[in-house]
Amino acid sequence: DGGSLLRELHRRRLIELTKQLQDNVTVEVRGRIYEFRDLCEPYCDMNTAFLAFLKLYDPETPSTHTYPQVEIFGTKAFIGNNAYGVTLRNGTKQIAAFSTAILPIYLVSSYENTDVIYRWLLAARESFADERFAIFKFANYAADYGAVPSFASAVAPIFLVAIVLHLVVVKHQEKGKRRREQFFSC
Secondary structure: OOOOOOOHHHHHHHHHHHHHHHHHOEEEEOOEEEEHHHHOOOOOOOOHHHHHHHHHOOOOOHHHHEOOEEEEOOEEEEOOOOEEEEEEOOOOOEEEEEEEEOOOOOOOOOHHHHHHHHHHHHHHHHHOOOHHHOOOOOOOOOOOOOHHHHHHHHHHHHHHHHHHHHHHHHHHHHHHHHHHHHHHOO
């Protein structure tokens, strides 16, 4: 609706969405069950500061809603990579509202298990259909991940030809340079 994500319901739903993705999305691949914690190392805690901000936000306590850093239990935590479309109270660093939340999720696997990540992303995408999260608009930039391998195999021959042509041109220029050097050295 274009309103602030600082509203109580929206904050609660952002926390629930993150918990849903981190704790409830699982996929079975080749007889093994994978969940977020199996795929996220070393990036598992990337959104921890933002989640703490959402949980501890108190409109009466200014230190809980400053931007781009909030104070959490005496420690400053950076939330500038998560909250966008931020409106600050006049002349302060206190957040009055923010309209966009980005929850980056980095997954790691071996080359042989990239299908695990793809399947996990598809399962995570199904979570967005939960009616609890209908108040949000989602942009899933990893949704087209499945197109990457086919695109790569379609473009690979073009890159190969480009590399060969590059080598031919460089080799040709080296021959011309040698002839000029021989001419001038006489």
